[in-house]
Amino acid sequence: MHTAAGPSLRHLRVFQMVADLQSVRQAANAVHLSQPAVTQAITKLESQIGASLFDRRSSGTYLNPAGEIFAARTNMMFKQIEDALAAFGVSPGKGRTLGSIIERITRPQIRSLTAVANGRSFADAARRINISQASFHRAARELERNLGKPLFHNSVYGIVTTRGGTELARRLALAVREIEWGMEEIEASSGRRGGQLRVGAMPLAGSFLLAPAINELTVQFPHAQVRVRTGDGQSLTKALRFGEIDFVVGLTRPDADPAEIEQEPLAASPYVVVARRNHPLSRKAKITKADLEACDWIVPMPEATRRVTFDNLFASMRKPPKANIETYALSTIRLLLCGSDRLTLLTRFEFESERATGALTVLPFGPLEPAHFIGVTRRARWSPTALHLKFLELMRAQAAALVRGADLVRAA
Numbered sequence: 001m002h003t004a005a006g007p008s009l010r011h012l013r014v015f016q017m018v019a020d021l022q023s024v025r026q027a028a029n030a031v032h033l034s035q036p037a038v039t040q041a042i043t044k045l046e047s048q049i050g051a052s053l054f055d056r057r058s059s060g061t062y063l064n065p066a067g068e069i070f071a072a073r074t075n076m077m078f079k080q081i082e083d084a085l086a087a088f089g090v091s092p093g094k095g096r097t098l099g100s101i102i103e104r105i106t107r108p109q110i111r112s113l114t115a116v117a118n119g120r121s122f123a124d125a126a127r128r129i130n131i132s133q134a135s136f137h138r139a140a141r142e143l144e145r146n147l148g149k150p151l152f153h154n155s156v157y158g159i160v161t162t163r164g165g166t167e168l169a170r171r172l173a174l175a176v177r178e179i180e181w182g183m184e185e186i187e188a189s190s191g192r193r194g195g196q197l198r199v200g201a202m203p204l205a206g207s208f209l210l211a212p213a214i215n216e217l218t219v220q221f222p223h224a225q226v227r228v229r230t231g232d233g234q235s236l237t238k239a240l241r242f243g244e245i246d247f248v249v250g251l252t253r254p255d256a257d258p259a260e261i262e263q264e265p266l267a268a269s270p271y272v273v274v275a276r277r278n279h280p281l282s283r284k285a286k287i288t289k290a291d292l293e294a295c296d297w298i299v300p301m302p303e304a305t306r307r308v309t310f311d312n313l314f315a316s317m318r319k320p321p322k323a324n325i326e327t328y329a330l331s332t333i334r335l336l337l338c339g340s341d342r343l344t345l346l347t348r349f350e351f352e353s354e355r356a357t358g359a360l361t362v363l364p365f366g367p368l369e370p371a372h373f374i375g376v377t378r379r380a381r382w383s384p385t386a387l388h389l390k391f392l393e394l395m396r397a398q399a400a401a402l403v404r405g406a407d408l409v410r411a412a
Contacts, residue, residue: 006179007048009105012074014041015053019071022060051186066186073182076383077175078102084171088164090147101146109143110172112136113151117161117169118242174243174379181385188386194223195387200236201228202250203328204306204346208353209266209374209402210249213394221387232328233305237261240379246388248377249395251305251347262380264392265373266399269347271309273363276337287365289317297323298336298344304328309368310345334359349374349402374399 017027018038028038046053053067063071081102092098108131115125126136144151151165161169184195197217201210214226229236229245236248241260252263273292275281281291292313299310314320325342327333333344338359345368346354354360376395378384384392 011041011045069185070182073178077178080175088168104146108139112140113169114173117166177243193221197226198245200245200248213398251372252375263377265375270371271345271368273365274346296342298325299323
C-alpha cells in the first residue's frame with residue numbers, strides 16, 4: 001500500500017532518469033548523485049508505491065509493466081510542471097536550468113501554494129495541511145525565491161496569491177495528481193479493483209443519475225473509495241479545475257471554457273412548473289402567467305445555472321412574483337411546497353424522481369426556455385484511469401435508461 005504523502009519530486013526525477021537511460025550508473029551521473037543514492041531513491045519509491053518498477057539485469061535496468069505505467073504518469077507530471085512554469089514566466093538563466101528549478105520544488109511547497117490559492121490564510125492553510133506555521137511560511141517563501149517571481153501579495157484579507165500564483169497553484173496541483181493516478185493504475189493492473197473517485201454533484205440536477213451509477217460502480221470496483229461533494233456549479237467547476245474532484249455531475253454550463261473543461265451532455269431536461277398535490281392551480285386545464293404571478297416562488301441561488309430560466313420567466317411577466325426563498329436542497333423544496341401554495345421549477349427528470357412520493361404535481365404551463373442538459377463535466381486533456389472510465393460508462397448507461405423510462409411514462 002502506498003503512503004498518503006506521496007513520493008518526492010526528487011525521487012521521481014531519479015526514477016525518470018533511470019527509466020530513460022536504463023542504467024543506474026548513467027542516471028547517477030545525470031542527476032549528480034552517487035550510484036548508492038540512486039539505488040536507495042528507487043528502493044524507497046518502490047516501497048511507497050508498493051510495487052517493483054524495474055527488472056534488474058546484467059545488461060541494464062529496464063522498466064517492468066508496472067514501471068511502464070508509472071513512467072507514463074511521471075512523464076506527464078513533469079511535462080505539466082514545465083508547461084506551468086513556462087506559462088508563469090519562469091525562464092532559465094544565470095546558471096539555472098529549468099530542470100534545476102523543478103528539482104528544488106517540493107510537495108510541501110505545492111501544498112502550501114495551493115492552500116493559499118484556495119482562499120485560506122497562512123495560519124488556516126498550515127493547519128489544513130498539518131504543518132507548523134513556521135514550516136508553512138518557509139515552504140511558501142522558498143518556492144517564491146526558487147521561481148524568482150512573486151507568488152503572494154498583501155491584501156485587505158491578508159496574504160493572498162497573485163493572479164499568476166493562483167493559476168500556477170492550480171496547474172501544479174493537477175500535475176502531482178498524475179502520480180496518484182499512476183499508483184491506482186498499478187494497483188488495478190495487479191487485479192485490485194480500487195482507486196479513488198471524487199465527484200462534485202449539483203444539489204438538484206444529476207443526483208438521480210449519480211446514485212445508481214455509484215452503486216453499480218462499487219459492485220464492479222469493490223475496493224474503490226468514492227467521495228461525493230455537493231455545491232453550486234461555480235464552486236464545483238473551480239474544484240474540478242484545481243484537481244480536487246474528477247467530475248461534476250449536473251446541469252452543463254454554457255459559459256464553460258472548452259480549452260479547460262469538457263462537457264458531455266447526457267440528457268436534455270426541460271423545466272416544468274411544480275406545486276404540491278391538490279394545489280389550487282392543479283385543477284386548472286391551462287395555466288396563465290397571471291396565475292403564476294399570484295403565487296410565491298422558491299428559487300435557486302443567483303449563481304445557479306438554472307437561475308437564468310427562472311429570471312427569463314419572471315421577466316416575461318407583467319408583475320414579477322414574490323420569490324424570497326432561495327435553496328438548492330430538493331428535500332427542503334419538497335417540504336416547502338407541500339406546506340404552502342408556493343411554486344418552483346424542476347427539470348423533468350427531477351420531477352420524475354419525486355413522482356413516486358405522490359407529493360408533487362406538474363402544472364400545465366410551458367415550454368420554458370432555456371432548457372438545459374444534464375451531463376458530466378471533466379477537465380480537458382486528462383487521462384482518466386479505469387475507474388474513471390467505468391464511471392463515465394455507467395453514467396451514460398443510467399442516463400439512457402432514464403430517458404427511455406421518461407418516454408414510456410409520457411407515452412402512458
